Amino acid sequence: MSPSPQVSELKQVANELRKTILKTIAHAGSGHPGGSLSMVELIVGLYWYALKHDPKNPEWSERDILLLSKGHACPAQYTAMAYQGYFPMEELKTLRRYPTRLQGHPERGKLPGIEMSSGSLGQGLSMANGIAMADRLNKRDRRIYCIMGDGEIQEGQVWEAAMTAPHHNLSSVTAIVDANQLQQNGPVKNNQGIEPLADKWKAFGWHTIEIDGQDIEQVIKAYDECKTIKDKPQAIIARTKKGAGVSFMELNPAWHGVAPKPDELEKALAELEAAAN
Amino acid sequence: MDKKATRDGFGEGLLALGDTHPDVVALSGDLEDSARASAFKKKYPERFFSVGIAEQDAVGTAAGLAMEGKIPYVCSFAQFITGKTLEQLRMAVCYQNVPVKVIGSHGGLSVGADGATAEALEEFTHMRSLPRMTVIAPCDALEAKRAAIAIADWPAPVFMRLGRAPVNFITSESTPFEIGKANVMRDGADLTIVACGQMVEHSLLAADTLAGQGIQARVINLHTIKPIDAEKIIAAAKETGAILTVEEHNVLGGMGSAVAEVVVQNHPVPMRFHGIQDTFGTSGDPADLLKAFKLMPEDIVSEAQELLKLKQSFSVAK
Incomplete structure (x- = not known):
């Protein structure tokens, strides 16, 4: 069965984003390509499908909230925001350069549309819960998405927050784990194992959905499902590959935090170009 | 006048804010009684959040509430709410510049019998090193009450140290109290x-x-x-x-x-x-x-x- 027009369009967007993410990091001369590439489908599924937002009015009172807790992957978010029209594409070239709005890790208040500062891992889900509590008091009906890495959830605070959300019945919160299998120094399972992930989130009281996070169709279906759950928070365990989309970066920890050199960029872009056609 | 602990003065101030400041909310991790937030909790149950014995999450949750316009008072022991959470206070509260009010009871030696682990003696150092953080230590229960009320309208993160032991009153209603004015x-x-x-x-x-x-x-x-x-x-x-x-x-x-x-x-x-x-x-x-x-x-x-x-x-x- 051929994919629906919407899915094939989103696939194209993802391919396009991957190219721009790599160009942006290469231009900056530093950054985190691996974790940016792994979450491309998750980000595309939000900005192009599930997330209620208005790039021309980032403070829109009815907007959903997206918190990037794995802040080092911000090139993927910045790139998506630029394509969506939050700021000119040209500005991507200022990433990590003084006095940019595109900080090396996101800074709330600097760039409209960035809802939360991050860069110190493990903190986003607590803030998602706090926002959901405020929304309840303010009688505001909207969703809060929080993207975390699989290495990130080694942080104890994540599990404190994972207990808080179900205790307070925060069904507007969706936790997304970009389970890309690697952290800075190698496989997550070698550093400190976190499996069985789905069982853990279920046991903590979350409606848990496990998907192939590189399959945009599964991603948007998971987002749809989350919107129907009214009695508990939801966790999406997105099985992904660090560096997804570029053969020599995929599942290679060396690409956690280095920018591609010109020849490497060229090779990566050629691969992505070929994949698009 | 009888002695009163600064934590008790704070509790009175927080309770008064419930009426005057609808955006004031409180959080605690099983120490709302010790930090004297229980009266607020009882009167405004929907505005009180129990967050478990988990200070890092408490501070992060408070930051989230503040990001949406609430004025959260996160109440605990001074040692735990500043010592375990320096990183959360730094990024989620001060770097984001959201007006979370960190209330630390049991500051100093006045904890007494419980001993060193609960006696906060280093938190001024930690808290004042954080950009944007305001640091307040009231001298008596009346000043603590007035400070509790004043910080609600202070558009910055605040750490306030309170004591457990009753102390004499040395200020009166006519004593000026203005944040930043000694x-x-x-x-x-x-x-x-x-x-x-x-x-x-x-x-x-x-x-x-x-x-x-x-x-x-x-x-x-x-x-x-x-x-x-x-x-x-x-x-x-x-x-x-x-x-x-x-x-x-x-x-x-x-x-x-x-x-x-x-x-x-x-x-x-x-x-x-x-x-x-x-x-x-x-x-x-x-x-x-x-x-x-x-x-x-x-x-x-x-x-x-x-x-x-x-x-x-x-x-x-x-």
């Missing part, structure tokens, strides 16, 4: 004693004794350690020529250090730093501990006399 509680020209918390009362008692010896000590209640009232400190340095700082806190990096940063850059004068001399607390009756750690009025008198000798030797050298 109060001169007694005037004098021979030296200045700058103190906060319970040490203000002890410093005033010390000043009485000194007056009997013909020494006139100015006493400043530095209830706001940050932003510091540089103007009053510089004036004290110029007009009295010697400054003694007194705090129920480690002298390294605490209130005294904050005063010294102002003095040495504007009008250097001899100083002495009285407080906890880089050590931990211990178990005991709070009154016994204050004696053991030399934080009684008579100890402050001795320190003042030592400082005056130093002042004398400096003026001779000139």
